[in-house]
Amino acid sequence: MIERGLSKQPQASGKEAQHETFAGLDVSVKETSVCIVDETGKICREVKVVSHPDDLIAVLKDPTLRIERIGLEAGPLSQWLFEGLANAGLPAICIETRHTKAFLKAQPNKSDRNDARGIAQMMRVNLYRPVHVKTMTSQKRRALLTARKLLREKALAIENDLRGLLRNFGLKVGVVGAVKFEARICELVKGHFDLSEIVEPLLDARRKLRENFATLHRKLLTIVRNDEVCRRLMTIPGVGPVVALAYTATIDIPQRFRNSKAVGPILGLTPAMNQSGESRRIGCISLCGDGMMRTLLYEAAQVLLANVKKWSWLKAWAMNVAKRRGRQKAIVALSRRLAVIMHRMWVDGTEFRWTRKEITPAA
Structure with missing residues (x-):
């Protein structure tokens, strides 16, 4: 664990530890700024640790602290970190991004340290909007949908680029479906050796994207077929x-x-x-x-x-x-x-x- 002090605030004594404390986490890809304040808003501890559940738990599980709430902003790592903190029995809360941004905008200087302080104060005064953290099943299903969509968009992008590329030479693809698209391209570039060498790698990449897209789509259909709720919604x-x-x-x-x-x-x-006042706009x-x-x-x-x-x-x-x-x-x-x-x-x-x-x- 990498831990670096951000300030020279004294450690909480045994008497102070009896009071409730609140923690704010400003998460980035590599490191997370942690700020812990007491019920009066006084900073008890500030550190910077690696953005990993184990490193955060080592700091937040300190027996001298009695943490009431731990706030972390919703983001790419929030679900993973939230699950790790929750499994360790810590009172973690994932908070809404836009509301947090509006609150932190009042600070004149933006930094990871100040953002962690602001989030800690939000948790202390109970001024936050919690965000639902999805179950692992829903996260995996969402990943499948995102990957499927990405492959489809990349394949369509290659098809559109091929249409534009050939149009420069007066070769018009026209209206053609995904199944006959490759055959149509090969028909147009037949007799144009230089164009064939350029088009073939693009067609090969499109073919692989379409094959992988079909694989993920079959996996999606299998999940839906075995899910009673999905069948009912259909x-x-x-x-x-x-x-x-x-x-x-x-x-x-x-x-x-x-x-x-x-x-x-x-x-x-x-x-x-x-x-606002007499003005009401929808x-x-x-x-x-x-x-x-x-x-x-x-x-x-x-x-x-x-x-x-x-x-x-x-x-x-x-x-x-x-x-x-x-x-x-x-x-x-x-x-x-x-x-x-x-x-x-x-x-x-x-x-x-x-x-x-x-x-x-x-x-």
């Missing part, structure tokens, strides 16, 4: 295996929401309001929360409105919204309602109801 028109798996990985534990309608604001699908949706899940819900809403032929009360509701407010706003409203309905179905253990009969008020 009874909703427009919701496929990718949307269902992403929803379960994002929500993780449905009981953490007080009601189904609370899912919409968490996913950034409700309008943002700016009110803008576009807040766009906070999980961007991938929000995009998938938007795509599912588009499919339901445009491609699903079977009529349902949900599609009728969305069509009425489109007549009054326009198609774009109807898709956004339908995205939010899909999130609410999926949560209610998950909690109740029911399947989608195509008619208005026996619909719960929460939906």
Whole structure:
């Protein structure tokens, strides 16, 4: 463990150790700044340790300290560090990033040391917003979805670059699907030896990306096939295996929401309001929360409105919204309602109801 003192604050004595203390962690990739304050806000200890659970536990498990709360900002390492601290029996709390940033902005000088001090004071005065730390199963499912999306985007990027590259020589690919894309490229560069040498490595890279994408997609389908909740969510028109798996990985534990309608604001699908005195402005949706899940819900809403032929009360509701407010706003409203309905179905253990009969008020 690398530990370096950041200040010459005296160590807490045995008498002071009887009081409650609060810790703030400013996490970076290599090192984490730790600040511990007592209930009056006086700094008891400041150190810098390696960003690893074992090193943090060695500092925070000090028997001379009685730590009431440990705050760390949500970030790339927060889930891993939080799990390590929680398993060690430490009262770790993962706090919301935007709220923390607004609090720390009041400090004139920004540094790791000052950020750790600010987080410690937030924990002391109980001025923070906790963030749910997902279970390991949801984290692995999210990693699968992210890797699958990354491979797909890279393959599409190579295809678009190939189209642009050949267009410079008057070779137009035209409208062609993913299956026949490689054959079409080979047909166009036939007879152009120099172009063939340039295009072949790109096609080879695209082919490998597509193969790996198919491997991850089959793994995704296997998980969905063996998951009862995902299969139930897929009874909703427009919701496929990718949307269902992403929803379960994002929500993780449905009981953490007080009601189904609370899912919409968490996913950034409700309008943002700016009110001051007599002024009250309602803008576009807040766009906070999980961007991938929000995009998938938007795509599912588009499919339901445009491609699903079977009529349902949900599609009728969305069509009425489109007549009054326009198609774009109807898709956004339908995205939010899909999130609410999926949560209610998950909690109740029911399947989608195509008619208005026996619909719960929460939906």
